[in-house]
Amino acid sequence: MAAAGRLELVVVRHGVTQWNRERRYQGQRDIPLLLPEALPGLDRLREALEEQTFDAVHCSDLTRCRQTLAHVVEGRERAWPTHFDARLRELDFGDYEGRTYDELKSQPFYRAWIDSEGQQPPPGGESTAELRQRLDDWFADLVNGCSPHDHHRVLVVCHGGVIRELRRRFEGIGFWEGGVVQAEGRRFTFTHDGGRWQCSSSSAVPAPASAAS
Template structure:
């Protein structure tokens, strides 16, 4: 089966470079969604509006299934704030110094987030070609689990992602980038 992972389109928070996890923002435009995306038989999304709207734009004729476990990380006290907002916050500096491994104050731990996304991904698999229209962090968590390497190696721009083949829950071939030129 073909697996397609696509990061949602651009939101106001993305444009302003804020940590947007649990904040339920609308898309501000679809300019980054103009690429050719692989065809699929099913679409699985995070329940947040930005993912649903992106899926409806890219795959207007495919039914959407929602998976709560594929939501973006809960950034806790850092939610909806930018680097500029947080640069003098000692908790933020500690988090940066940990390479993002410390838990977000009043939010989710990095490990809990990655495990939740991994579980949501594997629970959503069938033998049908599936597009997952989700969040950047969720994509990074899934890709790291499947392909190894550093979590941050798999960062993607809005509207971009990866495509690969799986059979019986196992990777068949290496991944290819999609959606961005």
């Protein structure tokens, strides 16, 4: 009998930007990293991943993710096939992009969006169902390229909303509960069982200091 396959997805959020510091909705605006302030987090992430090799890299096509990837794999850029994919972009916040909670909190449409947990799209933007669909399409394409009898490890550089949705799907937690800070993420482990890939574990990246010691 052939051995069961294993897939690791190391999914990390981009480094900090000026709009992160100002607590503005970035969405699909092409905001660059805030340098040099972003470097400590990026250095910590690079150190956490420096001993690992990957079969492939998938990255949002937005600048802040491209910059994060370049820093994290510096010196190893040519080691693995890299795919820049618009399906890994942040949720499109529409008219809310560039604005803050304090600017929006008194608006009824904004409160309705918050209360709906993103099921209702923001004006001119995207619902979580639409985000879910494009991530489902991306994940299906990814696993279709993975042999169910081999071991695979894939690095994914993306956005906070993308990671929240993946955690909702694979960890079974609420959408708003799955946030991660910049330059951190999750390691999802999958096994091939019953004809499909199933998530068997999830852990923090970088590992918490207590777990790493």
